[in-house]
Amino acid sequence: MNIKGVNLGNWLVLEKWMSPALFDGTTAEDEYYLPRQLSKEAYESRIKVHRSSYITERDFAEIKSFGMNTVRIPVPYFIFGDCPPFIGCAEELDKAFAWAAKYGLQVLIDLHTVPGSQNGFDNGGLSGVVKWAQQPESVEFTLKVLEKLAERYGCHQALWGIEIVNEPLLEAAWDTFNSMERYPAVDPEMAKGSAPITLGFLKEFYIKAYRRMRKFLPEDKAVVFHDGFDILAWKDFMREEEFKNVVLDTHQYLMVAEMDGCQQTLEAYVKYVKEVLEPVIEEMEQYFPVICGEWCLFNSLACGHDTNGGRSVLNGVEGITEETFTPEEKKKIYTTLADVQLEAWAKGSGYFYWNYKLLLDTVNDSNWIGWDAWDFGKCVVQGWFPVQK
Template sequence: MKVKGVNLGNWLVLEKWMSPALFAGTTAEDEYYLPRQLSKEVYEARIKIHRSEYITERDFVTIKSMGMEAVRIPVPYFIFGDREPFIGCIEELDKAFNWAEAYGLQILIDLHTAPLGQNGFDNGGICGVCKWSKHPEEVEFVLSVLERLAERYGERKGLWGIEVINEPVTENMWETMKVPERYPAVDPELAEGSGSVTFDFLRGFYKDAYDRIRKYMPEEKYVVIHDGFELKAWKGYMQEEKYKNVVLDTHQYLMVAEANGCEQTMEGYLKYIREHFQKDIQEMEEYFPVICGEWCLFNSLACGWDTKGGQSVLNGLDGEVESSVSDEEKKKIYQAVAEAQLAAWNTGSGYFYWSYKLLTDTVNDKGWTGWDSWDLGRCVDFGWFPRV
């Protein structure tokens, strides 16, 4: 098994940095507060227009033409429209399956958010709040969402698999990311009791999720579990005969490598990719097929300034920085890190790039220099990423 794919980030799960205009006129930093700051009519109109325009049938044609075979689609816990004030998006996912099947692509459904947060990141739906795993009724709600998704799509030709929860944050990453500082909570009372997710919880939750999904999804389709940012913590787990086609997903970003001390030089990146990304994936392939479900070309060297582990102008970093990196240099940096990372994922079972597109104005908005490397379409068009 080898998969080559791309994420449809910011389509059904919003991320402010990928499409700042969606949040215009509010102080909301995440999807939780957006409908709480807009009137119902404005919120609904904004979301419906966004969903209908951001990804269309034409994009599936483009993705196929890039040489990709699959898309990973982040979906929210309110996908079925049963958690006000949010609007469900199951019809959009239905359309995506029709498009994928028409053009020979596969879909990995990725449950990207959980009520009360599984990581405290903006992409978890609510900044600074991470206590979903401590609320049994919300854990059960998430299991019911997974079961309903499996029931609806389990037999679809276009289904590659289901990922049970995106990026649950375990202790090391909670500390590395300094979550409460980097993603300050709007309501300290709501954030009270937040903290990392334990491995004990995850080990139980993944098995429960597997059972619920397999009721409706055939064994040849994949159940994907995220490593909680600790790739090597899963040795010997779910190795019993009963567990079929379980895939381990790891997310490896150069900006996190920088936060962990990787040198911001070409040699530094290539060495880190070889000695950490590649080596760890090879080691874990003995236990599971390992995919890198999120990664990109973004790095501080190509930006021409230290982004402090990928912090953007939205994090209050100085937006006046002018890049000293020429287009030619930038292209060389991206091509080299693309080649090295693709080789690393190839020692495993494949990858999904983050992300297919973004609507950040990297030309006119100060401080966004270099951020267009998150946009796979641009990376391919500029020759930074090989047409595979």
């Protein structure tokens, strides 16, 4: 199956910039600190309302109508409700599976956060801390969560696969992302000793996870692993007969290309996709089915200013007050980038757009000009992204 998918980010794993109102009345920048700054009642009430309204059955019908066949659902390590003060969300995932089955969609479960954090990003649940790999008890806890996910959903008709862990930050990308400065830690003591994950550790962890998940996961369900932002490092990995139906996930954003020095012009973006990304996808597809598990149309050019690698209003980067381009010019930028990126992912085994929706008012709040490109529904409706046949 060629994957045409979309991510349901910010539903079960929160990201402040995607729905800032959830964090009102707090200084929390991530999910770790939100329940520590609200009363138990206020936190539980907010989370329950958010989860029940942000994604519903109707969204699955809409995703199907856009021509998609798969959803990638980020879940937190506390999905099973065993890590207070956080609230579990297995019931919501159960509902998602029922909706997916009804509308003929497949599901990729993506373990998006782990205790101690694998990357220090805000979307890892704990900003500015990268200590998961140094904590054997956290690593073991993660393996148990993966086992439980495999046991609970492994034989479900709507399951396409399970992704072991989202975006572990390897040494190769440590300086590019600079997560210690980009997402400053609230507690410097907690962040002390943070370090990139080594390739050796990650390979060993993936093999352990594969073996423990396969006890419950039939071979027709995929085990997906993320490249840690070092896609070419995996050529000699899992080549043995034992490993069946293993899929490589790579995340490729134009804002990361900008961070790596790509000029903020349409020509430069197109050249980057064609000459850097496409050949790499094609090369790695010889070893594994390759999916681009996260990408989007967002870029600084269409925002009208340098976003410093996708830093938002919430990171203190002010937007502009008026559009730089006419709607027609903007549409040309986005449709060109949609076409060239879809061509690149077609050299592999498919893609998942990030993200299905955001709770941002990009019309009335001029600070957010250009940020509707992260919202798949808005991209489709505005004709920036072609409805898939």
